[in-house]
Structures are given as structure tokens and as C-alpha cells.
Amino acid sequence: MEDSIQEVEHEHINQRGNESKAASSLSADKLLEKLLRPELATLYTDLKAYGESALKEPLPSLSLRLYRQFSDTGERKAYEQAYFDRRGRLAAVAMLALDTARPDALQALEEMLWDVCGEYTWCLPAHLGTGEVNQVKGNIDLFAAETVHMLAEIVTIHAGQLNHLVIERIRFEAEQRIFTLLYRDLRKFHWQTADHNWSAVCGCCCGMAALLLLQDESTLRESISHTIKCMDAFLSGYGEDGGCAEGIGYWVYGFGYFTYYAEMLREYSEGELDLLTGSKINAIAAFPLRVHLSGGTFVNYSDSSEQEEIPSGLLSLLASRVGLQVDLPLHIPLFTDDPCHRWAHLLRNVMWSNRAVFGDEGASAQAERGFNFRNLGWMIAKGSLDSPDTKRTNGGPLHVAISVKGGHNDEPHNHNDLGQFIIHCGGENILCDPGAGLYTQAYFAPGRERLFHISSSGHNVPLIEGQEQSSGRQAQAHVLEANLAEGGGELDTTLDLTSAYSGAASLARYTRQFHWTMASVGSRDRAELRLVDRFQWKSRNVSSAERFSSVDDSDAGWLSVVERWMSRVQPEVVKSGNLRWQGVHGTVHMTYDANQWQVFTEVMNTVDHDNVPVTFYRTSLSWTGVIDETDVWIERPNPLETVCEVSFIIEPKMGETEVSMRE
The missing domain is CATH 2.70.98.70 (Beta-galactosidase; Chain A, domain 5)
Structure with a gap:
């Protein structure tokens, strides 16, 4: 399979020109049009309220005191609350800035992007041991990967309006913190061979950022090969029944990011590289509906919640790509429903949510009892x-x-x-x-x-x-x-x-x-x-x-x-x-x-x-x-x-x- 992948990579990389095919769907005008659809009205109201508040306040500080809490006491909540609030404000303001009549949002977006680029680390202290400098340098965790992906998509969407210094700095930080480590130095990380959500989230987030930002042909080809290997490791954690031992919440996390990368790669390769195929993928895609009991309540073994928010964009995409029968009513999660304010879910809920693929609970469309x-x-x-x-x-x-x-x-x-x-x-x-x-x-x-x-x-x-x-x-x-x-x-x-x-x-x-x-x-x-x-x-x-x-x-x-x-x-x-x-x-x-x-x-x-x-x-x-x-x-x-x-x-x-x- 790798030989055929490399042939396809070479062909499509040479054709990509100055703008990646992976960025073709990330148009500010198209996103604003989708965001203003009637079925997204509640999401937009929630998002706008969060964003307007963010415009009036400075980003919370990731202070030394907060950073040291985990190594000193084992407490991680305070730092992470400030960290995810920063990501949330950035995401909300990036959406407000889609409106060209909001120069205040664009200016604030530039400052926020600059600020996030200056963070001591994009990782969480809980993933850095004692948090010493040698543990920070060259480390990539779930949230460093999510951050580089978020920055890559935001800078792609707003490339025509952002100050060139902001764009250059994002490319520089992505190169230093992620791309050089993974795709040039070929450094090894534990998550590359993990059979759970880490391989999918870390691998796919870095891989999507690479598809959007990398301009060097050989490094880009290495990124695709690297990410596909991570996906093989991730899928090895699933049996043919498609069951997720980590529970429904981590199905959303791991398989969600797997799907997001798979779709971007398919668009990039003009359909030649399609990871969303096969009976095992179909079974994994069906997992949330099989463990949904009723009324939005799920089987919640392991570290999952009974009332889990399944991204409507993810379900919509899987319905169209693998024929998933969604016997749930349309519910588009609010931006504030996710305490981590994940950009990937937000953007794809806006881009992909499709009322037509959703049914009614208990209707004849319900495939399995x-x-x-x-x-x-x-x-x-x-x-x-x-x-x-x-x-x-x-x-x-x-x-x-x-x-x-x-x-x-x-x-x-x-x-x-x-x-x-x-x-x-x-x-x-x-x-x-x-x-x-x-x-x-x-x-x-x-x-x-x-x-x-x-x-x-x-x-x-x-x-x-x-x-x-x-x-x-x-x-x-x-x-x-x-x-x-x-x-x-x-x-x-x-x-x-x-x-x-x-x-x-x-x-x-x-x-x-x-x-x-x-x-x-x-x-x-x-x-x-x-x-x-x-x-x-x-x-x-x-x-x-x-x-x-x-x-x-x-x-x-x-x-x-x-x-x-x-x-x-x-x-x-x-x-x-x-x-x-x-x-x-x-x-x-x-x-x-x-x-x-x-x-x-x-x-x-x-x-x-x-x-x-x-x-x-x-x-x-x-x-x-x-x-x-x-x-x-x-x-x-x-x-x-x-x-x-x-x-x-x-x-x-x-x-x-x-x-x-x-x-």
C-alpha cells in the first residue's frame, strides 16, 4: 500500500501549487454562510456571546504559579481551565472575524494568535512530568497537536486578512515545535504506536497542520506516511466489532480526529487516498448509535459521560461517507458544551452538519435493537x-x-x-x-x-x-x-x-x-x-x-x-x-x-x-x-x-x- 501512496503523493504534491487542496473548503465566505444557517442559530448565539466577552477581556495568564501546581500538588484543573479558556476565546473570535465588517474581531484575533505562539509550551503540565525545561523542549502531547492544527486552520481561513508577521510566526512555531521533530528529525514519541486515542489525535492534528502549512514536497510526503502509520496503530486498538474500550467520549475524540484527517487527506489527494473504507471502519462508525440507549444517554463504561455530545458534523460526514444510519434527532452541540472548546469539532459542526441525515429516535430507521x-x-x-x-x-x-x-x-x-x-x-x-x-x-x-x-x-x-x-x-x-x-x-x-x-x-x-x-x-x-x-x-x-x-x-x-x-x-x-x-x-x-x-x-x-x-x-x-x-x-x-x-x-x-x- 505504501508504494501506491507515495506515487499518489508525488503526483498530487506537484500539482498543488501555492495553495493546498486541503484548504479548498476553508473559505471564510463559505464558512460565514454556513454559520448563519437557521439550524445553527442557537450555536451562533452561544458562540457570539462567548466571542463578544473575549473581545472585552485579555487572555487569561498561564502563570508560573499555575504551571507548577501539577508537579507540586498533583492539581491540574486551574491551569487547564485557563489554557482551554484561551483556546475557546481564540476559536470564538476566529469565527466572529469571518464577518469582514468586524475589524475589531480581526485585530483581536491577530493579538490572540501572537499570544498563543508565545506560550512557554503548548503541552499540558500533566503530560510533562515535573515540567522542567528538558521535558518541555521537543515534547508533543494531545494539546500541542490540537493547537498546531487549530492555528493552521485559522491562518488558512483568514490568510487574506491577517498581518504577514502573524502568518510567518505561526509557520515558524509550527516548524520548530512540531514539523522538525516529527518529519525531519523523525523523533520517536510513545503515542506514535499507541492503540488508543493518542495516536489518532496527535498524529492526525499534526498531519492536518502539515497538509495546510508545509511547502516542502519531501517533508509533506513524510508527514502523510507518518500519519498513516499512526492511524494503523490507532485502528489496531479496535476489533472487527468496532467497539471502543475507552468509551463513547474517547470514540468522539480518537475516531473523530481520525475522520477529520481522513477527509482532509481524501480532498487533498482528489479521492486517491481514502482511509474511510472497509467493514471495520463501518463498524467503528456505528459504535455511538449502538451504545446509545435513549434520550441522548449512552453506555458510559471507562472514562465517559452518560450524556455525551456527539458532534453533529462528525455524524453527518460519516452518514454521507460510510452510509451510517443516524436514528437520532439533529442536535448541534453548543460551543460552551465542550469545556475544552475544541476547534476541530466546532469548525466541522459548522461545515458538515446536515439536517437531512438525522432521523427520529425509535423510528423505523433504527437499524439495531x-x-x-x-x-x-x-x-x-x-x-x-x-x-x-x-x-x-x-x-x-x-x-x-x-x-x-x-x-x-x-x-x-x-x-x-x-x-x-x-x-x-x-x-x-x-x-x-x-x-x-x-x-x-x-x-x-x-x-x-x-x-x-x-x-x-x-x-x-x-x-x-x-x-x-x-x-x-x-x-x-x-x-x-x-x-x-x-x-x-x-x-x-x-x-x-x-x-x-x-x-x-x-x-x-x-x-x-x-x-x-x-x-x-x-x-x-x-x-x-x-x-x-x-x-x-x-x-x-x-x-x-x-x-x-x-x-x-x-x-x-x-x-x-x-x-x-x-x-x-x-x-x-x-x-x-x-x-x-x-x-x-x-x-x-x-x-x-x-x-x-x-x-x-x-x-x-x-x-x-x-x-x-x-x-x-x-x-x-x-x-x-x-x-x-x-x-x-x-x-x-x-x-x-x-x-x-x-x-x-x-x-x-x-x-x-x-x-x-x-x-
Whole structure:
């Protein structure tokens, strides 16, 4: 493939003249016309407000005090807030400057570009170790790459109006900080062979900047070859099922930038170099729709958010290029929805968003009601419930779903969460995943598995013999059964999770079985998830004096199990053996054997990825017995096995009259 690529490169580089074909779509007049379309009115209002504010204030300072915080204390939020605000102001003012009647915006844009060119480093301190000079010089991280790409596109769009000194300085800084390192000195960086978002974001951002700014033929050819190798590394992290182990947020990040480069390269090469082809690319493109549950809420394993903004421009481009069927209504993210204010998403939402490719949730265009990611180890089943109440209050059926996670505990942005599951109802993940926590030094340091968002203690998985799940590739979910009925109405899967609990000395085997069905009971539809956990123990005799009973995690010892269920909704005890989580549109009832398991709920206060306080309610079922081969347990069919069987009933929210009648 490389020989044919080089031939095409040579042909098209010689034809490019003084203006790159990659810049052909970056016309200020065309962009302004697109920005003023009616469907972008809300985005434009949001963007303009941010930009007008930026015109009145100086850029925030990236001071030494802020720069040193990460190495001194592990804190990264303050520096990054100022850093991304600078990028946001630059992006907003660059859009305002599309209007030639705004000389004030153009003048401010020049000053901002000059200021960003003068930053000590374009990298984040969190990616520079202790941040010493030798770590800064010659370093390229995600945000240095994003910065050079942003500057390259802005200077291309406004080339006819910007002062020539600004243009020359941007070219100089891009050459010194990026191009010489990558394409002339051929310096090696860890992300070049990474099988996750870093290879895509770093490689593609630098590659797009090269297509726009480089004028030397041999260096440009090297940039294309380099970027394609990065893309091969990135794609190696995906299986043929197209699943993204990093979660939906990092699909947007990694595959988004992959798509942006692929489209620019295709335009540059006049269609000869097209990376958006093949069954694997089609499967990766379909990932966000397969993990969308309903109402803009997604499966959010790993470091992702339930309410993820999928760039409308990205979905529109994928619809036109790979035939992606978008069964979501058009939603163009606001500029301020992204705390990083990423230029690439903003520009392409403006350029590519196409109302015609979007459908309606639940319409006949919805291609899949469930999916088994065989390589990734995720299973998802979706359906809808109907009842007189849903027709009266919601105007339509209630969307419900179940998601189950296998995989292993050494995935990118890993959480120790084998066997984790989500119960979704009416736009809410009622039994949920905590998603990403606040990124600090500790979040990526040794011992990170003790943090709430990463530890199995923050997920819907058990504590066994006082042991949480262990980290590492050896902790792997082995799929014993995975059957998904066509239409998503029934799911049966069984996972062997024994290897995740290597610290549980008495555990011989642990399996988790899920059985999901949908049915009608009287005039009401409902879904049911039956979960069966089987804990098989190694043979040993236990004296009566050694028996204990505890519902406190800290006291849990050998031959003990504490099941945990996480929710943002506080559960109610309906009666013994019956709990209820009342969502906005639906209800989840859990039944269990109260003779064998004791229930208690804890309030877990934490902060999310954006440092916003959030409260979770962790409901636990604690097994209080001890199996002894010599006592009465010997009468059981298998005296060395503990079974926890619970049933979750999901149904539309009932009115007060119905609730009182049922109770």
C-alpha cells in the first residue's frame, strides 16, 4: 500500500501549487454562510456571546504559579481551565472575524494568535512530568497537536486578512515545535504506536497542520506516511466489532480526529487516498448509535459521560461517507458544551452538519435493537414498553435497555469493572456506571484502582472475601454464553469472573448470569433482568467460633460476599426483600431473598470529570452466613456454593393510585 501512496503523493504534491487542496473548503465566505444557517442559530448565539466577552477581556495568564501546581500538588484543573479558556476565546473570535465588517474581531484575533505562539509550551503540565525545561523542549502531547492544527486552520481561513508577521510566526512555531521533530528529525514519541486515542489525535492534528502549512514536497510526503502509520496503530486498538474500550467520549475524540484527517487527506489527494473504507471502519462508525440507549444517554463504561455530545458534523460526514444510519434527532452541540472548546469539532459542526441525515429516535430507521460486541466483551439489548400511562404522559413508548460489560482490567482508561451492568429506563441509567472522575495526578498514578470511580467499589459488582477486583490483563471476563435474540427482546449471557478476584483466597469460581426478557402483564408492558451470581468455595472446615456476621465492608472477611448496586436515584424499601428506584419516567423494582441477604444503602459523595459534585447511592446486599462442610449446610445440593439471585423489574412509572393499590 505504501508504494501506491507515495506515487499518489508525488503526483498530487506537484500539482498543488501555492495553495493546498486541503484548504479548498476553508473559505471564510463559505464558512460565514454556513454559520448563519437557521439550524445553527442557537450555536451562533452561544458562540457570539462567548466571542463578544473575549473581545472585552485579555487572555487569561498561564502563570508560573499555575504551571507548577501539577508537579507540586498533583492539581491540574486551574491551569487547564485557563489554557482551554484561551483556546475557546481564540476559536470564538476566529469565527466572529469571518464577518469582514468586524475589524475589531480581526485585530483581536491577530493579538490572540501572537499570544498563543508565545506560550512557554503548548503541552499540558500533566503530560510533562515535573515540567522542567528538558521535558518541555521537543515534547508533543494531545494539546500541542490540537493547537498546531487549530492555528493552521485559522491562518488558512483568514490568510487574506491577517498581518504577514502573524502568518510567518505561526509557520515558524509550527516548524520548530512540531514539523522538525516529527518529519525531519523523525523523533520517536510513545503515542506514535499507541492503540488508543493518542495516536489518532496527535498524529492526525499534526498531519492536518502539515497538509495546510508545509511547502516542502519531501517533508509533506513524510508527514502523510507518518500519519498513516499512526492511524494503523490507532485502528489496531479496535476489533472487527468496532467497539471502543475507552468509551463513547474517547470514540468522539480518537475516531473523530481520525475522520477529520481522513477527509482532509481524501480532498487533498482528489479521492486517491481514502482511509474511510472497509467493514471495520463501518463498524467503528456505528459504535455511538449502538451504545446509545435513549434520550441522548449512552453506555458510559471507562472514562465517559452518560450524556455525551456527539458532534453533529462528525455524524453527518460519516452518514454521507460510510452510509451510517443516524436514528437520532439533529442536535448541534453548543460551543460552551465542550469545556475544552475544541476547534476541530466546532469548525466541522459548522461545515458538515446536515439536517437531512438525522432521523427520529425509535423510528423505523433504527437499524439495531441490540448488539453483541464480541471482541470488546460488551452486550446491549434495547426495547420499548407501552402502557396507558406512557401514552398519556410521554406521548410514546418508554425506551428501556440493559448493558453488560466483560473485557479485562487493563483496557485504556480502565476501570476495574468486569461484570458491570447498566439498567436504562426513559433516558436515565437508573443502575449506572460512575463514569470518569476528576483527572488529577493520582488518577493515573500507581494505586489508582483505589479511587472510587476506578475501583470495583464504584460499580455494580461484588466485594468477595473483603477483596475488590484486581487490576491487570490477567483479570479477564470469560464469556461462557452470549445469546441475543433478534430485535433485542431477550438476552442471555454468562460470564466467568473468577480471575478478577485473585485476592479472594477461598474463592474457587465466580460466575455471573444475566437473563433479560420483555413481556406484557395485564395492560402493562415490563422488562425483567434476572441476575444470578454463583460463588463456589474451596473445600475447608470452619469451627463455630470462627463464624461471623457483618454488613460492614471494612469487616468483610473470608467466605463473605457483598453485592453492590450504584444509582443516582435513592432507593426505597417497599417491603422486606423488595426495593424500588423511582426514575423520572420509569421504575425499577428489585426482589431478593431477605432471609439470606441483608440490605443497606450508603451515600457516596464525589465529583465528576468536570469537578461538579455528584451523589451516588450504593445499595449493598450482604451475605451473613459461613459455609461449613460439617454443619447443616451439608444438606444443600452443593454445600460449597453461595448463590445470590435477584430480579429487576423495569416498567413505566405508575401513578399514585396504582402504587398504593400494588402495595
